[in-house]
Amino acid sequence: MFLSGFERFLWAGGFVLECILLAVLFLKRRAASFLAFTFLNIFYVARTIVLFALAFRFGVSSWPYFLTYWPLAFVDELIQLVVAYELAVHVFCPTGKWARDVRRAFLWLIVASCVLALALSMVVAPVTVRHYQTFLYRSNLFTSALMSELFVGMMVLSATAGLPWKTHVARIAQGFGAYSIISFVLDAVQSYFGRSHGLRPYTLTSDAVKLASLGCIGYWIVTLWQEAPAPRELPDAMLMQIYTLQRRVESDLLHVRNWRRW
Numbered sequence: 001m002f003l004s005g006f007e008r009f010l011w012a013g014g015f016v017l018e019c020i021l022l023a024v025l026f027l028k029r030r031a032a033s034f035l036a037f038t039f040l041n042i043f044y045v046a047r048t049i050v051l052f053a054l055a056f057r058f059g060v061s062s063w064p065y066f067l068t069y070w071p072l073a074f075v076d077e078l079i080q081l082v083v084a085y086e087l088a089v090h091v092f093c094p095t096g097k098w099a100r101d102v103r104r105a106f107l108w109l110i111v112a113s114c115v116l117a118l119a120l121s122m123v124v125a126p127v128t129v130r131h132y133q134t135f136l137y138r139s140n141l142f143t144s145a146l147m148s149e150l151f152v153g154m155m156v157l158s159a160t161a162g163l164p165w166k167t168h169v170a171r172i173a174q175g176f177g178a179y180s181i182i183s184f185v186l187d188a189v190q191s192y193f194g195r196s197h198g199l200r201p202y203t204l205t206s207d208a209v210k211l212a213s214l215g216c217i218g219y220w221i222v223t224l225w226q227e228a229p230a231p232r233e234l235p236d237a238m239l240m241q242i243y244t245l246q247r248r249v250e251s252d253l254l255h256v257r258n259w260r261r262w
Contacts, residue, residue, distance in 0.1 A: 010210040015048045017217040036086040040079045077143045090169045113149035120145050141187045148180035171223035179216040
């Protein structure tokens with residue numbers, strides 16, 4: 001099976017947006033702050049070139065495409081996990097030290113997400129003809145469920161702990177979270193229908209995932225191009241309270257020092 005005109009449009013659109021996102025990361029000097037996220041997008045650009053060349057030459061149902069696509073998909077998921085950790089460091093460890101009790105909560109989040117994602121992937125019984133197709137459908141469902149749980153859980157954990165949520169970090173996490181949830185739902189639909197109902201349900205869900213990916217990349221381009229809002233200034237009354245408290249602390253310290261001399 002070779003690519004249709006619409007599928008070629010999706011591939012070309014994704015490639016263009018990925019290149020624009022990389023340009024934004026470097027032009028706005030975000031790449032140094034989000035190294036794993038930047039590397040992930042470089043990987044996406046390279047992967048798009050390789051897979052499109054194989055699809056154009058052999059077709060998307062060929063063995064050369066199959067044997068290249070799935071190892072790259074595995075690498076993709078590994079890099080996404082690194083990106084999740086990078087964003088967690090930005091939120092929970094901005095000064096180089098993890099916030100109190102947050103490291104343990106984050107580790108529990110990882111464990112719980114893995115267990116729940118595994119359970120969801122095993123509950124679904126995809127309609128397939130070959131055993132390797134069952135494994136591939138379930139692995140797709142597992143990774144999309146895991147990533148959606150991780151990113152949504154990170155946002156909930158940060159809000160619960162009352163930790164600062166920087167704008168660019170939030171936008172990257174929100175994009176991943178939204179895309180992962182959409183991908184999970186569509187992967188579940190795809191697993192239910194499989195290929196026994198023909199290629200049309202599989203093709204429709206695959207195209208919908210690609211459209212969601214385009215929307216996610218476009219969201220990152222717009223939000224990462226914009227500057228993060230300046231920190232909100234404290235009201236004058238609060239500044240006066242802090243100043244008064246500082247003077248009182250200095251006075252108390254002076255009394256303590258004089259007392260120690262005696």
